[in-house]
Every structure is written in C-alpha cells, then in structure tokens.
Amino acid sequence: MQKTTVLLAEDDFDFGSILKQYLEIHNFAVTWAKDGKEALDIFMLEANNNTPFGICVFDVMMPKMDGFTLAEKIINNSPETPFVFLTAKKMKEDKIKGLKLGADDYIVKPFEADILVLRLKNILKRTQKIIHQSKNNSSYNIGAYVFNPVNYQLIFNxxxxxxxxxxxxxxxxxFENKNQMVKRDHLLNAVWGTDDFFSGRSMDVFISRLRKYFKEDNNISIESARGVGLTFKIKE
Known part of the structure; x- marks a missing residue:
C-alpha cells in the first residue's frame, strides 16, 4: 500500500519529532520542516518535480513565516492540497481565520497524537471519495459551466x-443533490466532517465564494432557508 506523503511544519523540536515518528508508525511518509520558509521551499520543490504532498500539517506560530502565510502561498500554487493547522492558541478569531483559508481541520495543542492521525485519515477519506466518484466522468456541465473535479477546475467560456x-x-x-434542499448539518458532515460552530462559519464563507463563481449563469443559484438548509438550483 502506497504511503500518503505529509509535509509537517513544526518549530518545536520535541513535539515535531514525536508527531513525525507517530505518523510514520501509522503508514504516513513524513517530511518535517522546522519553520515556515523551509516548509514552503520543500513544498515548491516537490510540486515542481510533480510529486506533490498528499496533505500538509502546519503549526500556526513559527519563525520566518507563520502557518497562515504559508498556507496562503501554498493555496496560490496548489489549491487542491488539503491542510490542517496546529496551534496553542484558543482564540476564536484564529480558528475562524484558519477555516476561512480553507483548512480541513484546526487542532488546538495539547492533543494526543492519535487524534491527529484520525483527523488526517478522515480528511483523506473524504477527499478520495470525491475523486473516486468523479473518475468515470472527469468533467460535466453545470449550466453554462464545465466542472472538472479531478483537476479542481470550474470553466466558463x-x-x-x-x-x-x-x-x-x-x-x-x-451537484449530486441539485434542486433539492440539503440540511446544513448534512452538508457540513459530508464536506467538513463536523457540524460545529466554526465549520458552519467556514461553510458560509465558501458558499459566498461559490455564488461569485457561478454568477455568470442566471439559471444557477444557491438559495438559503435560514437555519434549515441550502438548495443548489439549476433551471433547465
């Protein structure tokens, strides 16, 4: 079985060492960077060699480049790469900032290493499910758009x-549930893996983005029923 490659960015030597060893025991192949700049250099080198990391784990507070800045730079290069933040901070604003960036999870220190392993496996399982469902039809039409989930592209003209x-x-x-009401908690659990407050805030940000992406086609809308759910409407 091929190991999933992980880029770990953690400046605490003892903690980073423990995480690396624990992840490797659970069949992950880990590259460990001691600061944000080193992590970015490693990521770009692997991306340029067409060997992108399967998932990234970033500490938020690091020298040379913090985890948020690092994530933003990686998103600009490889938006499809899933990532998780580790932080000692418990401030609500920091968690919301991380989730707005698109983080798949946000884990507050201290935590047990097996919690990280479980979270990573769940994220990868959800990601692989989307890819698997899309392989038989690598692109399909959504109104005037062409959606390619395998290559993470939405094309208009x-x-x-x-x-x-x-x-x-x-x-x-x-799209799988088009023209029918989807409850918020069902949507959150399917895509975020949890329906807590912070994931709900993150989802609202992503819904706003999708509305902008689909604005060129008046036959497509995302309608909200406050406190109940959302409907992805496509007029035939």
Missing part, C-alpha cells in the same frame, strides 16, 4: 477558475 479541495468537494456535493 475560456476562463478557468482553479478550485481549492474544499470548493471542489462542495460543488460536487451540491
């Missing part, structure tokens, strides 16, 4: 919008 992994998952789920 000759313009291509690169999608993050989370955006692609959300569009795929909406």
């Amino acid at each position: 000759n313009t291509t919008q690169r999608l993050t992994e989370k955006e692609a998952q959300l569009i795929a789920y909406f």
